[in-house]
Every structure is written in C-alpha cells, then in structure tokens.
Amino acid sequence: MTTPSAPAAVPRTGGDAIELRGVTKRFPTRDGRDYTAARNMTLSVRQGEFVSVVGPTGCGKSTSLSMISGLAPASDGQVLVQGRPVTGIPDGLGYMFQQDAVLPWRTVLDNVAAGPRYRGASRTEARDRARDWVAKVGLAGFERYYPHQLSGGMRKRVALAQTLINEPSILLMDEPFSALDVQTREHMQDLLLDLWSGTSAAVVFVTHDLTEAIALADTVVVMTAAPATTKNVIPVRLERPRRVEEIRLEESFLEVYREVWDSLREEVEITRARGAGRVA
Amino acid sequence: MTKDAVRGAKEEHAVPAQVETPATEARPVADDSARPRRRALRAPKITATRVLLVVLWLGSWELSASTFLDPFYYSKPSAIWGRIVDWFTTGTAFGTIWEQIAVTLEEAVAGFVIGSLAGVVLGVLLGRGRFLAEVCAPFIKAANAIPRIVLASLFVIWFGLGMSSKVATAVVLVFFAVFFNAFQGAREVDKTLIDNARILGAGPRQILTTIVLPSATSWILASLHVAFGFALIGAIVGEYTGADKGLGLLINHAQGTFDSAGIYAGMIIITVMALLAEWLLTLLERRLLAWRPPSAATEARI
Numbered sequence: 001m002t003t004p005s006a007p008a009a010v011p012r013t014g015g016d017a018i019e020l021r022g023v024t025k026r027f028p029t030r031d032g033r034d035y036t037a038a039r040n041m042t043l044s045v046r047q048g049e050f051v052s053v054v055g056p057t058g059c060g061k062s063t064s065l066s067m068i069s070g071l072a073p074a075s076d077g078q079v080l081v082q083g084r085p086v087t088g089i090p091d092g093l094g095y096m097f098q099q100d101a102v103l104p105w106r107t108v109l110d111n112v113a114a115g116p117r118y119r120g121a122s123r124t125e126a127r128d129r130a131r132d133w134v135a136k137v138g139l140a141g142f143e144r145y146y147p148h149q150l151s152g153g154m155r156k157r158v159a160l161a162q163t164l165i166n167e168p169s170i171l172l173m174d175e176p177f178s179a180l181d182v183q184t185r186e187h188m189q190d191l192l193l194d195l196w197s198g199t200s201a202a203v204v205f206v207t208h209d210l211t212e213a214i215a216l217a218d219t220v221v222v223m224t225a226a227p228a229t230t231k232n233v234i235p236v237r238l239e240r241p242r243r244v245e246e247i248r249l250e251e252s253f254l255e256v257y258r259e260v261w262d263s264l265r266e267e268v269e270i271t272r273a274r275g276a277g278r279v280a
Numbered sequence: 281m282t283k284d285a286v287r288g289a290k291e292e293h294a295v296p297a298q299v300e301t302p303a304t305e306a307r308p309v310a311d312d313s314a315r316p317r318r319r320a321l322r323a324p325k326i327t328a329t330r331v332l333l334v335v336l337w338l339g340s341w342e343l344s345a346s347t348f349l350d351p352f353y354y355s356k357p358s359a360i361w362g363r364i365v366d367w368f369t370t371g372t373a374f375g376t377i378w379e380q381i382a383v384t385l386e387e388a389v390a391g392f393v394i395g396s397l398a399g400v401v402l403g404v405l406l407g408r409g410r411f412l413a414e415v416c417a418p419f420i421k422a423a424n425a426i427p428r429i430v431l432a433s434l435f436v437i438w439f440g441l442g443m444s445s446k447v448a449t450a451v452v453l454v455f456f457a458v459f460f461n462a463f464q465g466a467r468e469v470d471k472t473l474i475d476n477a478r479i480l481g482a483g484p485r486q487i488l489t490t491i492v493l494p495s496a497t498s499w500i501l502a503s504l505h506v507a508f509g510f511a512l513i514g515a516i517v518g519e520y521t522g523a524d525k526g527l528g529l530l531i532n533h534a535q536g537t538f539d540s541a542g543i544y545a546g547m548i549i550i551t552v553m554a555l556l557a558e559w560l561l562t563l564l565e566r567r568l569l570a571w572r573p574p575s576a577a578t579e580a581r582i
Binding site for chain 1: 472473475476477478479480481482483486490491494495497569571572573
C-alpha cells in the first residue's frame with residue numbers, strides 16, 4: 001500500500017468508515033525535541049470490517065487509535081471518520097482501553113449504564129438497557145457487584161458491555177484482552193465476535209498477538225518499527241462465524257499466519273536491534 | 281513544577297488508607313473463615329490487656345499522688361473524677377457544663393463545615409485547573425506557612441469575643457487540611473477513567489461529578505478526620521484567647537486558679553467529643569466508600 005499525498009480538499013469518500021491519510025503524530029518530549037510516534041500512516045476501514053493492527057512493541061499502534069478517537073489530534077495528515085475530519089470525539093465511537101477503565105465506585109450495573117446516563121437517558125431506562133447488556137456479556141447475577149469483587153476477565157466483560165451499550169458504529173480496541181490468561185482471552189474473543197456479528201460496526205483492534213489478530217479480523221495491517229508506518233495489508237479469507245480455538249488449527253489460518261509473520265519479523269528484528277528488548 | 285510547589289506545601293496531611301486498588305487477580309468474594317475465628321479469640325485478650333494498662337496507669341498515678349507527688353500540681357484521678365461530677369451536677373463558674381459543651385461544639389462544627397466546604401471546592405478547582413493552580417501556588421504556600429494559631433488573636437480583635445472569632449480560627453485550620461487533600465485527590469484522577477467517560481459521552485460537568493469527585497472522595501474523607509481535630513483546636517484556642525463561654529474558657533479559668541484537676545477534666549471532655557466525632561466520620565466514610573475492597577483499612581486502624 002502506498003501513501004497518497006493528501007489532497008487539499010476533502011472528498012467525501014463513500015464506503016470507508018475510517019480513513020487515515022499520511023498521518024503523522026509527534027509528541028513533545030522532556031528534552032524539548034519531538035518524538036515521532038507515527039509517520040505517514042495510512043489505513044482505511046470499511047463499515048462492517050474488522051481490522052487488526054499488529055506491529056512490534058512500542059511502535060505506535062495505540063497512537064493510531066487515539067488519533068481516530070479524537071483524544072489526541074494528528075500532527076499532520078488527515079484522519080477521517082465517516083468521511084468527516086476528526087476534530088473532537090466522533091459520534092458513534094466506542095473505545096475499549098488496554099487498562100481497566102471501569103469505575104471502581106460503581107456496581108457492574110451502574111458501570112454499564114454510564115454511557116446511556118451520560119447521553120441523557122433516565123436512570124431507570126439506562127439501568128434497563130444495562131441489565132440486557134450485563135446478561136449479553138454473561139454477567140447476569142453480578143449486577144450489584146463492585147469491580148474489585150470480580151476477576152480480571154469479568155471486569156473486561158463489564159468494560160465490553162459499557163462500550164457496546166452505546167451501539168458504536170466505530171469500535172476501537174487497544175489490546176483489550178492482553179492482561180488475561182489464554183483461556184479467558186479465547187472466551188472473550190469469541191464473545192466479542194458474537195456480539196459484533198450482529199452489528200455493522202467497523203472495528204480497529206490493536207494487538208501484539210498474531211493469533212488473536214488473525215482469528216478475529218477480515219484484514220490484518222502490519223506496522224513498521226517506530227515510528228509506525230503501514231507496512232502491509234493482509235486480507236484474512238476465513239469463513240465466519242469463527243470459533244477462535246478451532247480456527248487457529250486450520251491450514252488456511254496457518255498460511256495467513258506465515259504471511260503476517262514474514263512481514264512482521266523484519267520489524268521485530270529492527271526493534272530488537274534497537275535494544276528495546278521487549279518483543280511482540 | 282508548580283504542581284510540585286503546591287504539593288510541596290503539603291506536609292503533615294492525611295493520606296487515604298488506600299488510594300486505589302490495582303486488582304489484577306480475582307479476589308475471593310466470600311470471607312475466608314480462618315481469620316474471623318482467630319480474631320474472635322484475640323479480641324477479648326486485647327480488651328483485657330487494654331483494661332489492665334488503664335488500671336495500672338491510673339492506679340499508680342493515684343498512689344503516687346497520695347504519697348510523694350504533690351497533687352496540687354499533678355492532681356490525681358479521684359480529684360479529676362470529682363471535678364467532672366461536680367461540673368455535671370452543680371455546674372461551672374460560667375453556667376452549666378452542657379452550655380459550655382454546646383458552645384464549643386457549635387463553634388467547632390461551624391468551622392469544620394465551612395472550612396471543609398471551602399477546602400473541597402478550592403482544592404478540586406485548583407486540582408483540575410492548571411492555570412489557576414500555577415497562579416495560586418505561591419500564595420497558598422505562603423498562607424500555609426503562617427502560624428495560623430496566631431490568627432486567633434487577630435480574629436478576636438476583628439470579630440469580638442463572641443462565637444464568630446472562634447469559628448474563623450477553626451475555619452483557617454480546617455481549610456488547609458482539607459484543601460491539600462482535595463487538591464491531591466483531584467490531581468490523581470486516573471486519566472484513562474476520564475478518557476473513557478469522554479468517549480462514553482460525558483461532558484465536563486459530568487466528568488467532574490461522576491469521575492473527579494468520587495475518585496477524590498477517599499482523599500477528602502481521609503483529611504476530614506484530621507480536620508475535625510483541627511476544628512476543635514481552633515475553637516478552644518479561640519476561647520482561650522478571649523471568650524465568655526466554652527470549654528476553652530473553662531480550661532483557661534482553671535489555669536488561672538491553679539486548678540490542675542479542672543484542666544484535666546476539660547481535656548477529658550474535649551477528648552470524648554473528639555472521639556465521638558471520629559466515630560461519626562468513620563461511619564460516614566464506611567458508607568461513602570462501601571465500594572472499596574475490605575483490606576488494610578479495616579485491619580489495624582489507629
């Protein structure tokens with residue numbers, strides 16, 4: 001994929017839910033110089049498409065999400081969501097963070113009800129909808145528990161319900177399951193696929209786990225070592241619905257895996273050579 | 281840098297028993313059974329030892345004051361008890377003891393409420409507003425460095441011998457205790473929580489009420505324990521400086537008449553008041569922080 005030079009005017013492109021065009025992100029550092037987290041990054045996600053973004057550790061994958069979400073504006077280039085340049089937080093956007101973002105002082109039910117409450121729903125209405133979503137993520141019976149009484153996997157379910165209750169048309173996920181053990185993670189991946197399959201949401205799923213990336217996605221985007229640039233876009237032609245623990249044993253899965261890993265290996269080696277030490 | 285400047289001014293302030301709980305593992309929902317049983321065996325032992333210590337202490341005091349210590353200077357438990365009984369039955373030189381207690385309590389509570397409200401509002405405001413914090417930092421540092429007890433004398437001149445001068449003293453003492461904790465609490469709010477709330481659709485007001493305030497609550501509540509003590513000190517020092525009623529006046533009067541038993545008796549009454557307030561605040565804290573995991577906070581509280 002080449003990087004098109006950004007045109008002056010913004011043409012309303014039809015199908016793409018998310019589009020990054022030659023996007024660069026620089027952060028000021030303590031010593032006064034700029035640190036470039038992403039350079040000339042290009043990405044396009046159609047409505048209803050599930051895209052996984054993989055790359056070496058610390059390459060700036062998460063930066064792409066914060067630019068799409070409007071939490072951190074791009075320094076250069078264009079970020080379009082539903083054809084419109086991102087200036088604030090776009091409508092219909094959901095974002096699941098890597099860290100725990102559930103409110104420790106709220107019960108499971110009130111955590112899930114937070115979104116509708118913020119958007120003006122009455123307490124009863126918000127709680128009714130939250131009750132549905134708590135059940136959908138398999139936490140029925142835990143409505144009145146506080147987060148500290150739940151396991152890590154259960155807290156992730158709360159976070160998932162909290163994000164999905166707003167019915168986002170754009171869903172950003174930043175290594176949401178990385179802190180979980182393997183079995184819990186696979187459960188969560190299946191749950192995510194189940195809940196997503198009923199919607200037409202565009203998903204950008206950042207991860208360093210290739211199996212996870214391929215098992216979930218329609219398209220895997222490989223990023224280079226920092227500063228992140230789009231290196232390769234690899235389609236995953238596996239049938240849906242998928243079961244994560246089964247699909248990873250299929251021959252076609254392994255083919256894609258090899259392709260992605262071949263593309264990623266170089267970048268991982270570069271990162272390793274730089275002494276980062278921590279590798280995806 | 282300015283953040284540190286304001287923070288640097290904070291020294292002897294209360295820290296919440298537990299600011300956050302990064303719980304990565306599942307915690308058992310049900311209590312394990314071994315611990316309560318051992319505690320049940322330990323509790324009477326602890327109580328017995330405490331009673332023994334008090335008996336030993338008071339007994340040796342009484343004994344030495346009856347033999348070689350001069351009770352005129354050091355008083356003795358029986359004399360102090362007699363003074364307390366005397367105050368509650370026949371009254372004090374300035375009216376009934378209940379009147380004195382009511383006056384001091386009213387001053388302390390008023391000072392506590394006004395001081396903590398101001399502390400919370402300003403603390404949260406400065407904690408969230410970078411510009412404001414940077415502007416105010418040197419002034420707050422300077423104000424905190426003033427020996428505030430001295431202000432009591434000034435307040436007597438400004439507000440007279442009545443209640444308001446004591447309330448004012450209590451307010452200045454309470455304010456700083458609460459302010460620094462509220463400031464810190466508002467600063468330490470997890471950025472991910474705020475980002476998450478913004479994504480979920482929260483506006484600035486909703487972020488303040490549903491994220492910042494709840495997350496600063498444990499800090500603020502921790503400071504309230506210290507703050508009520510300060511409010512009592514403020515009220516009593518104020519009465520000491522000049523008043524026509526109150527426990528501070530009572531103690532000052534006892535000092536003037538070389539009545540050491542009276543000083544002790546006043547001290548005991550104030551201590552009981554402080555303990556009652558502490559108990560009420562603990563109840564409030566338990567209610568407001570019911571969401572916190574039961575851990576160190578409930579283990580050995582002092």
